[in-house]
Amino acid sequence: MGTVTAYGTGRPPHPLRTHTARALLALCALAALFAATAPARAASGIPASQSAYLADRLRADPVYVTDQLPREIPRSTAPDFARLAERTGVPTYVLVLPVQLTDSRTLLATVHDRLGRNGLYVLVDDSSVAAATTYGVRAPAEDAATVATYELPYDAGPLRSFERFTEVIAEGGAKAAARAEAARERYGHSGEQPANLYIGPTDRRNQSFLTGFLLTVVPLLILWLIPYVRRWRRRLPGAAGTAKDAPRARATRWIAPALALTAAAAIAVTAALTFDQTRSSAAPPPRASDLTARIERVAAGLAQDPVYQDPESPRVLDPTRLNRLHSRIRTFEESEGGGPVFVSLVPQTAQDESGGDERAFAAAVHDKLGKDGVYVVADPEIGFIDVFNYGLWLDSYSLDLPDSVAYGDHAADRADDHLLGARLDAVMTVLDKTRRTADPATTGDAHPVTDPVTGNDLPPLFSTDFWPGLFMGAVAAALLLGLVSAALGIVRRVLLRRNPAxxxxxxxxxxxxxxxxxxxxxxxxxxxxxxxxxxxxxxxxxxxxxxxxxxxxxxxxxxxxxxxxxxxxxxxxxxxxxxxxxxxxxxxxxxxxxxxxxxxxxxxxxxxxxxxxxxxxxxxxxxxxxxxxxxxxxxxxxxxxxxxxxxxxxxxxxxxxxxxxxxxxxxxxxxxxxxx
Known part of the structure; x- marks a missing residue:
């Protein structure tokens, strides 16, 4: 048999051309495979990595609670969300995440495409049900979300909001639509707002002050005014009695103290029953595991890679920027006086374990990771960058980022990724130029943050401003007694002038x-x-x-x-x-x-x-x-x-x-x- 020729020339193919053709065919096959398996990014910019990560979490469990909100929604509440989700009567997939700056519906759509399962998809943020949509099932998701939004006050909390949502879903389409319309009519068009369910520390101080004030002003007025008015009446014209009334007067002298004591007890008991709130938020106290979950996750990620990007958030570093950042980190680590650099691209919110304090977050990650170095905390949601030095020979006082790098400029505010790639590159430039010191330096201690377990506990009613209330009640009682005495004195003088006997x-x-x-x-x-x-x-x-x-x-x-x-x-x-x-x-x-x-x-x-x-x-x-x-x-x-x-x-x-x-x-x- 003759030799097969290339392109009909009758000559055997050149080896270089054969390898080139094979490489082109392989690239085309990879491109086709990527196009078939990885859907194009949505118009809103939701990256495939975020939706893929969340889809994997829902594949393992239809309810996923983030570890980034332990102060508001601890991960230990996942069974409560799962129990409520069973009420809907349809397959329900719940994502509990921090507030999303991108379109929530698009996020649910991409997660559904990744998961490939029909059902009711619900996104819950740190305050309420943020979005809900259905795929292949029938459920009044829109109406239920409307009812949960309008009927509950802002401080009801995400768990109670989801409970109201599932309650309306279980009622069916007709009832849900009527209830949603009534809620829009009452709260949406009229501007009326549901009453808050919780009070804050300021409200509790006001309650304590009022309790202390009433607890002194009322009994003191009873103790002072009843005997005073009794004497005043005896001194009025024609107000005399007989000596036989003396025993009765002595017997009734205990009425004022008894009434004062009864009034004080009634005020104390009524105040304790009326002002019976003990917490300022619907958030349940987090467990120890809830407070360490994110720190452990980030530290584990940094142990494998010096750049950790939060998988629950949109990716802000493309491969080119990520490779350049890795290269600059290696260069700085090998430089004289340099060292490791750990970059955490993780959102910082008031509901996280650190209370939104980047310094406290960096200190916790450093303690968990157990390695000295420069810890960079970059928030992919708002674009802020902070740098903290632990143990490197750097002048921490001169390690000060320009505002355009730390907070971004107008162009960074307009960009979806806040230009974090370029700004992190600028951070490395600042580190390269930072003066070295003779002794290793450490960033100052983190500011104390509110205890996440007891942070929502209200102070006892009989504390704080209760004591100033007692004092002001005594002052007010004295002033009122003076006013009453002056008024009764004027009345008595007028009566004496009319009847001098x-x-x-x-x-x-x-x-x-x-x-x-x-x-x-x-x-x-x-x-x-x-x-x-x-x-x-x-x-x-x-x-x-x-x-x-x-x-x-x-x-x-x-x-x-x-x-x-x-x-x-x-x-x-x-x-x-x-x-x-x-x-x-x-x-x-x-x-x-x-x-x-x-x-x-x-x-x-x-x-x-x-x-x-x-x-x-x-x-x-x-x-x-x-x-x-x-x-x-x-x-x-x-x-x-x-x-x-x-x-x-x-x-x-x-x-x-x-x-x-x-x-x-x-x-x-x-x-x-x-x-x-």
Missing amino acids: PWPTRSLPSVSPREPSESYLRHTARVELRALAAEFAAGSEVDPRAQDRFDAALLLVDDDPDAALRRSGHADPATLVTVIVLARAARQALAGDDNDLFCGVNPLHGPAVARKPRLPVCEVCRDAPQARKQWLTLPAPPGQGRRTRVPYEEYDSPLCALLGGISRVVDDVRKSAHVR
Whole structure:
């Protein structure tokens, strides 16, 4: 058989041409295979690597929860999402990821194409259901997502949002459509918002302050105002009672403390039941494994390759840029004073284990990896770059990236990849130019971040601003008491001007204190003298006994009650009691009562009705088992040592003659004034 010729020339093919043809055929075959197996990138820029990674995760488990949001959605909540997904009645694939800057629907579409399974695909971000679509099954995904968006407040949390979503899916198409329309009508068109489910630390401080404020202002007002108003009413014109009311007054003096104690207990219990929130977020506390999962993943990746690109995020380094970055890292590591460089292209969010703190993230990765070097943290979502030195001989203070490299410029903001490839190349240039030092340097310690386990716990109600609330409540109670006192004082003065006689002629005050203060005695003496003067001015015939008693009372105050009964007046407590007794005895005589004896236990009680045994006593003291406890005491005069009060008979005054009757008191007053 003849030799096969090439291209019909009759000559054997040249070996070089044969190898070239075979290479071209192989390239064409690879191109065709890539075109058949790797779908073209979507118009939105979703890279095949991200969708392929997520599809592989769903192939292993239809619910995938990211490890990048442990503060909001711990990975340990995956069984809860799986349990809720079973309610839909159709195959359901759930992706729980950080907020996507690209189109969420396109991401679900590319994941579905990679996975090749029909069903309901749901994307949940760190706050709610972000997108949902169906492939080959029937489910009201759009309406369910609408209901979950409108019916729940922003702080409901992603798990509760997905629960509401599956609830609507299970209701069927007709009910879901009606519910979605009602939600749009109520919350979408009107602008009404559902009430928040949780409160923040500021709200808790306000609750604590209000609780402390009420816990002091209400009981103090009860303790202060009830006795004050009671005394104020007794001092009003025509507000007198009889001595029989004294036991009732003593029995009711515990009402104010009891009411105050009851009010305090009611406020404390009501506040504890009303302000019963314990957490400021719907996020469940993460487990230890939730908080270390991402750090372990990144550290494991950096142990294999100094450049780690987050597979859950869009790839921002093309092969050319990636190869150049690897080359520059090797060059820097081999340079004098250089060392390893570890680049982490991982999103940094407030919900991650580091609370969005790049320094804390770099420190955790360094501790886990256990290798010194320069750690570069680049965020593929927002494009920020940070550099941290651990143990290399570099001047960390001069290792300062220009803003155009660290944060990007206008062109970087407009680019989908934030030009991270070129900017990371600029980072390596900065490292090459960084001054070397004599000693290895280390970046400063990371700032403390909020504890992810207890970070959402609210402080106890009876803490923080509860104590300032107690103080301000006491201040407010004092101010309110002052305002009420001023108002009631004005009312009383107006009533006194209209009716200058505060006590009816046929009765005596209902309650007289056993230990009256000097101010009380001065005020009572002034009121009694004014009332007596008004009765004398209104009467036509005057009883001689009443006139004698009135004259004796005036002798004790030098015929000028207003001047003598002021605080600066010369009248001592015993003299003031004598004035009160004489004025009341005069009014008694004007009323036609010829009783000449007043209570010897407490002359302020009024007329005596019996003797016990030889001591004239009033009705109160007569019925009291131990009348001695009712004995009138007065502020001690000077020279009494530590004694602050003394029995009234220890004063050298006409009041000592009271046991002999009011007539004896009048005589003693005249003798002391040298009047016959």
